[in-house]
Amino acid sequence: MNNFEFKNPTKIIFGKDTIEKLSKELPEDAKVLMLYGGGSIKKNGIYDQVMNALSGRQVIEFGGIPANPEYAILIEALQLIKEEKITYLLAVGGGSVIDGTKFLSAAAVFDGDTPWDILTKNIKTKNGMPFGTVLTLPATGSEMNSGAVITRAETIEKLAMGGPGLFPEFSILDPQVITSIPERQLANGITDAFTHVLEQYMTYPIDAILQDRFAESILQTLIDVAPKVLKDPTDYKPAADFMWSCTMALNGLIQKGVPGDWAVHMMGHELTALFGIDHARTLAIIAPSHYKYNFEAKKEKLAQYGERVWSITEGSIDDKAYAAIEKTEAFFHKLGIDTKLSDYTKDYEGAAEEIAKRFTDRGWKLGERQALMPEDAQKIVKMAY
């Protein structure tokens, strides 16, 4: 096991009808900016629940944060924060709204030239403006971690940021919110969380026995609840298991003491930037090709995953490892998630070269050993056509 430090101060308030507890989590004198997305919360009743809970508080709204939170829109919100002397941010949404709020938490206290530096210069925010979240879409884990990914249309870029001062102070997780989520987004959420676990687990053996078993536990739970959640999102029990699994998949715990890969995300982000494909679907496109391309480096863990998660008992290490990749791809297909780039766009020619060029420009090496060069990424993306 590698040495590690772990601290996650976010308070989780989980369960039925917990949104009504919102008010007591906010400081008495807070001037709150409530941030949300495309307005679905006004249709599904979550907006009303939040507003009822905030009755009597000083609250200003900022809606319209899109999936893949857009820098230009966030800069408008930043302007509002300054004009209105906001002291507390409240994200009501999924990963995009929460990620956007994290950027604003950092930008509100940043005193550099331009807030874009936070992303391009990898500024680690130590104390952002305090914020909490009401999660409306289980998927990214952003409700219990300190990282975010921001998109900028102007430059067709999607970049990561974070820092120890960007944990939500609290996050309210009511599994009932999934009732109104379209099947497409539920499938995305399952795929996103599943791939988050794979990125932290599918590397090389390092004798972190408990972390491996925790990772496998999350994968097993997602496999177990996925068909139930898609069939009937009003069924509370699987909804709760699904929601908690998504949070645990990326709150830092299973990453501690082990190597992380994250190459699937790095390549996936580019597919979103280039083609606008849903984040989770880009991961499902890249992951199978990535594991096949890096088969030798990952086959021990792939085989362990095959044995423990998919109950593959027959064959050699290689056989089990390969069968585990096939099981993973079949799982995505069963969720209605296509796993080839050509399933999503006809304009895929040249994408691999473009992505390799971007990685070259940024000097990026990928993977748990930082051994994947841009030309490797090019081959992997091409395998995923």
Place this chain on the structure above:
Amino acid sequence: MNNFEFKNPTKIIFGKDTIEKLSKELPEDAKVLMLYGGGSIKKNGIYDQVMNALSGRQVIEFGGIPANPEYAILIEALQLIKEEKITYLLAVGGGSVIDGTKFLSAAAVFDGDTPWDILTKNIKTKNGMPFGTVLTLPATGSEMNSGAVITRAETIEKLAMGGPGLFPEFSILDPQVITSIPERQLANGITDAFTHVLEQYMTYPIDAILQDRFAESILQTLIDVAPKVLKDPTDYKPAADFMWSCTMALNGLIQKGVPGDWAVHMMGHELTALFGIDHARTLAIIAPSHYKYNFEAKKEKLAQYGERVWSITEGSIDDKAYAAIEKTEAFFHKLGIDTKLSDYTKDYEGAAEEIAKRFTDRGWKLGERQALMPEDAQKIVKMAY
């Protein structure tokens, strides 16, 4: 899954040679009281490591906190805290020293009549004196939770306490500390952590799929590493897995959203109070009888545990559940832990009645459904003779 709130702000610093990072975790101007136990840290080098790390700091020492931290001794430390205007506590030890430090953290800010009230009146401390820990004995999980158990010889009592303000600010976990721990204490640590998991898991099914799997993960890891740790505690890899498992067994995570039992601890504490038997060993004495006595209420989970943790595939639910209890007892035996009260004392007659009397006096009901009456405890303890 039940509704829950989860917040655990302790910073964990885990790994090889991490004690040297101690100084930067303490406030610059802290006046530190360093608390430790019987002096083993002076023989095994940990005292020197801590003192080197604290060089240049204002530090006063208080040694001699015994296993089952004794109230009368802690009151002496409390006196010192007040006389010396201590501002920060540092526990260097195992669960007893850390628990004693938590009592002091609470007592230092308590303004009631007598600090004993903290225990008898179940006072929940919201903001204790800040403290950190250097863990020297993996077992209790006290390094990452906000609970403690304090013993008072004068009244032959052992009582629990806690509160959201009693999390350590940081805990340093260097698995190399187990190198010098006697086999007896290592076996105790494994048994303690194992039973902590059982108390939070061996109840009734509640569809908290991920919590179940996390609990099983810790049990499987402990079973895996136990023989390696006992055979060669200088082997770093199993030592690290063992240490992290003990912390995760009782840092609150696997308890969230599920019922807790804790009857084994309640009865076990009395055996320590009455006979001075090591805490972990009292749990091994009570647990098998407890699970047999409550077989009908717990058999679904016992069978699940048998299947997943002990790979028991044959027989009915009842068969698997019973076999799982036997496997558990055999596991304790293999660690060198006896599981009958008569293995530890000849004076066991009357113990069951005395314990039942105490529970009656306190008005206690036990178990995940609070359905175990003092007469049930009497029968369980008698089964464990």
